[in-house]
Amino acid sequence: xxxxxxxxxxxxxxxxxxxxxxxxxxxxxxxxxxxxxxxxxxxxxxxxxxxxxxxxxxxxxxxxxxxxxxxxxxxxxxxxxxxxxxxxxxxxxxxxxxxxxxxxxxxxxxxxxxxxxxxxxxxxxxxxxxxxxxxxxxxxxxxxxxxxxxxxxxxxxxxxxxxxxxxxxxxxxxxxxxxxxxxxxxxxxxxxxxxxxxxxxxxxxxxxxxxxxxxxxxxxxxxxxxxxxxxxxxxxxxxxxxxxxxxxxxxxxxxxxxxxxxxxxxxxxxxxxxxxxxxxxxxxxxxxxxxxxx
Numbered sequence: 001x002x003x004x005x006x007x008x009x010x011x012x013x014x015x016x017x018x019x020x021x022x023x024x025x026x027x028x029x030x031x032x033x034x035x036x037x038x039x040x041x042x043x044x045x046x047x048x049x050x051x052x053x054x055x056x057x058x059x060x061x062x063x064x065x066x067x068x069x070x071x072x073x074x075x076x077x078x079x080x081x082x083x084x085x086x087x088x089x090x091x092x093x094x095x096x097x098x099x100x101x102x103x104x105x106x107x108x109x110x111x112x113x114x115x116x117x118x119x120x121x122x123x124x125x126x127x128x129x130x131x132x133x134x135x136x137x138x139x140x141x142x143x144x145x146x147x148x149x150x151x152x153x154x155x156x157x158x159x160x161x162x163x164x165x166x167x168x169x170x171x172x173x174x175x176x177x178x179x180x181x182x183x184x185x186x187x188x189x190x191x192x193x194x195x196x197x198x199x200x201x202x203x204x205x206x207x208x209x210x211x212x213x214x215x216x217x218x219x220x221x222x223x224x225x226x227x228x229x230x231x232x233x234x235x236x237x238x239x240x241x242x243x244x245x246x247x248x249x250x251x252x253x254x255x256x257x258x259x260x261x262x263x264x265x266x267x268x269x270x271x272x273x274x275x276x277x278x279x280x281x282x283x284x285x286x287x288x289x290x291x292x293x294x
Contacts, residue, residue, distance in 0.1 A: 002053060002060040004268050007045065008033040009076055011067030011096070019066045019095075026261040037067075042079040046090075055087040055271070062267035063092045070096040070129040081274065091273035093263050095280075096129065098256060101263065102221060103133035103196075104280040105255040106247070107141075108288060109238070110192045110217045113245050117142035122190045124148045124178075124204055124228065125197030127158050130221060133277045134194050136162055139172040140278070146188065148203075152177035178203065189214035195228035196221050206230030215244050223249035259284040 006028045010016055013036035023031050034045065049061050063080065065073045073096035080092060095101050110116070121138050125131040126147035135147050139162065149155035152175065159173040193215050197203045199222055209218060209229060220236075222228035227248075233239070237251035262283045263275050273279070 002057045003029040005030040005032060005061050006264065006267070007049065007061070007063045009037045009042075009045065009063060009065050009080075010035050011037055011069045011072040011076065016066050019064065022257070022260055023064060023264055026264040028264060037076060039075055039079050042076055043083050046080050046083040049090050050084070050088040058088070058090055058271035059268055061090045061271075062264075063090055064264065064267075065092060065094045065096065067096050070099055072096075077274070087271075089272050091267040091269075091271055091275070093267055093275040095260065095263070095275075098260070099129035099133055100275075100277040100280045101256045101259045101284075102252065103130050103137055103277055104259055104284045105252045106130075106134055106194055106196075106219050106221060107137045108255065108281065108284045109219060109247050109252060110138075110194070111141075112238070112288075112293070113217045114191050116192075118144075119191040120144045120146070120188055121192035121194065122146045122148060122188075124193075124195045126175075127151070127154050128196055128198070131194075131196030132158060132162075134196055135159075135173070136166060136168065137277055137281060138192070139168045140166075142172065143192070144172050144174065146174045146176055146190070148176050148178055148180075150178045152180075191215065192217045192219075193229065194219045194221070195232075197228045198222075199224035200226065202226045202228060202230055204229045210242075217245050217247070219247040219252060221249050221252060223253075255284060255287065258287045262287055 015033040015035035065076050077094050121143050123135045126135050127149040135145050138145050155175040159175045162168045163170045220229040220232040232246045234248040235250045236246040236248040239246045
């Protein structure tokens with residue numbers, strides 16, 4: 001049997017040691033890492049993947065696209081997939097900066113406590129890589145999402161992109177700037193609050209969160225002090241506070257890591273998979289079912 005080979009295509013230099021170690025811990029037999037990968041290099045790398053093994057063995061080769069530049073990673077994936085033809089393809093996982101695995105883990109934890117359809121969620125830092133995916137995953141589950149960013153034009157553009165490119169119903173997305181926070185608090189009663197902002201920036205004070213008595217789940221994905229959502233501790237894992245369940249970055253990180261590893265293992269089941277946020281949601285749900293949690 002041909003050994004399993006994972007190509008790590010990282011847009012940064014050096015390539016992420018985190019992603020490399022996770023791949024090895026997931027059981028990858030051979031890891032080949034490329035750093036500083038650009039679009040014009042992709043075709044040659046893909047040809048090396050698909051022309052060295054016959055179609056019956058291509059499931060033993062797979063690609064992980066990572067790095068801190070999510071948009072660049074998405075372009076790498078698009079170029080790679082456009083290079084495939086017929087049966088000549090390999091499976092790809094996109095998880096730049098953990099954007100997909102983290103977003104999937106956060107939404108899955110929210111689903112443990114809230115039946116998402118017809119609920120209202122607020123996503124802070126919605127225009128970032130994780131925030132965009134959390135917003136989309138919630139909206140696809142018929143949750144009304146108030147997407148909050150410091151720049152109203154930017155978050156409005158993001159919501160329009162989700163409507164145009166991903167088919168999300170426009171009535172489910174409500175862009176707001178951070179300066180609208182007082183009006184947000186006066187007008188709505190969210191069930192879910194998720195903080196996806198930049199490290200070390202408090203986006204929602206503890207006092208404001210306390211005003212929203214309707215909140216059932218509060219998730220802060222910021223791992224650097226101060227908390228993105230005031231009052232949530234980094235290690236919170238479903239910590240109950242006044243009828244609300246809180247999750248911090250490390251609390252969510254446990255499931256994120258399990259999803260990441262399970263996704264890498266799944267790459268080698270077939271040679272035509274593309275694992276993006278929705279696919280990682282399915283993988284995470286299977287992880288929770290296996291553990292008797294879901």
